[in-house]
Amino acid sequence: MRGTFFRLEMNAAAQVGGCPVCAIIVLRTERYLRFSLNEHTLDPHLQVCLLALHGFCNLHGWWLVRIVAKMGEELGIATVYGHLTDKLSRQVQRTLSAPSPKAVAELLSPQGIRPLCEHTLIWEQDTLTAPLQALTNPQTRESAQKLCAVTDGLYLPHLRIALLMTEENIVMTLLLQDADTRMKQLNDDLEEFCRKHDYHFRDEPMSESERRSWMRSIEAVVGKHTIPQSHTKAQNNLQCEGGYGDV
Numbered sequence: 001m002r003g004t005f006f007r008l009e010m011n012a013a014a015q016v017g018g019c020p021v022c023a024i025i026v027l028r029t030e031r032y033l034r035f036s037l038n039e040h041t042l043d044p045h046l047q048v049c050l051l052a053l054h055g056f057c058n059l060h061g062w063w064l065v066r067i068v069a070k071m072g073e074e075l076g077i078a079t080v081y082g083h084l085t086d087k088l089s090r091q092v093q094r095t096l097s098a099p100s101p102k103a104v105a106e107l108l109s110p111q112g113i114r115p116l117c118e119h120t121l122i123w124e125q126d127t128l129t130a131p132l133q134a135l136t137n138p139q140t141r142e143s144a145q146k147l148c149a150v151t152d153g154l155y156l157p158h159l160r161i162a163l164l165m166t167e168e169n170i171v172m173t174l175l176l177q178d179a180d181t182r183m184k185q186l187n188d189d190l191e192e193f194c195r196k197h198d199y200h201f202r203d204e205p206m207s208e209s210e211r212r213s214w215m216r217s218i219e220a221v222v223g224k225h226t227i228p229q230s231h232t233k234a235q236n237n238l239q240c241e242g243g244y245g246d247v
C-alpha cells in the first residue's frame with residue numbers, strides 16, 4: 001500500500017518537475033488552500049488559528065492571493081482579515097502603555113508556528129519516509145532508484161533533510177551519488193549557457209535545459225519557492241534538538 005502511494009507521489013512529482021519533495025509540497029499546499037476556501041469563507045478552525053497567528057506567513061499569504069484571485073473567493077479573505085485587522089488595531093492601542101519599543105515589537109509578533117507552515121514540515125518528512133525506506137530495503141532498492149530517477153532529484157534543502165532522516169550509510173551514498181551526478185550536469189549546462197553567450201559561439205543552438213540552467217541552479221540550492229521562513233527556522237531547531245530521526 002505504502003509502495004503504491006510512493007509510486008503515485010513520485011509520478012505526480014515528476015509531472016510538476018523539479019525536486020520531488022518540493023513538487024509534492026506545491027501540490028499539497030495548493031490543495032490545502034483550495035479546500036480551506038469554502039463558500040466565501042475560510043474553514044472556521046483555521047480562522048481561529050489565523051487570528052492568533054496574524055494570518056498566513058508571507059509565502060503562503062501571497063500563494064493564497066493567487067488562488068483566491070483564480071477562484072473568485074475574495075469575500076472570504078476580506079472577512080477574515082477584517083477580524084484580524086480589528087484585533088491588531090486593539091492590540092496596537094494596548095501596546096501604547098508598553099515599557100519600550102522592544103516590548104511592543106515582542107507583543108506584536110505572532111506567537112507560534114502557523115498551521116500551513118507546520119503541515120509543510122510534516123509533509124516533507126512524510127514524502128521522504130517512503131523513498132528512504134524503499135532505498136534502505138535491498139529488495140526494493142533498485143525499483144526505488146528507478147522511481148526516483150524519473151524525477152529531477154532532491155534539491156539541497158531536501159537532500160539535507162533526507163540525510164538527517166536516515167542512519168544508513170548505503171542510503172547516504174546513493175543520495176550523494178545522485179546529487180553529484182545531477183549537480184555535474186547542471187554545472188555543464190551553466191558552462192554551456194555562459195559559453196554560448198560569447199559572440200564567437202552565439203550561433204550555436206542552446207538546449208532548453210541550458211537556457212533554464214541559471215534558474216535551475218537557484219532552485220537546486222534553495223529549493224522551489226515553497227518553504228516558508230518560519231519553517232526553515234523550525235527545521236533548524238529540530239536539527240539542534242537531535243534531527244528528524246527523533247521526530
Ligand SMILES: [Zn+2]
Nearest residue numbers: 019022155158
Ligand atoms: Zn525540494
Ligand SMILES: [Zn+2]
Nearest residue numbers: 057060117228
Ligand atoms: Zn506559511
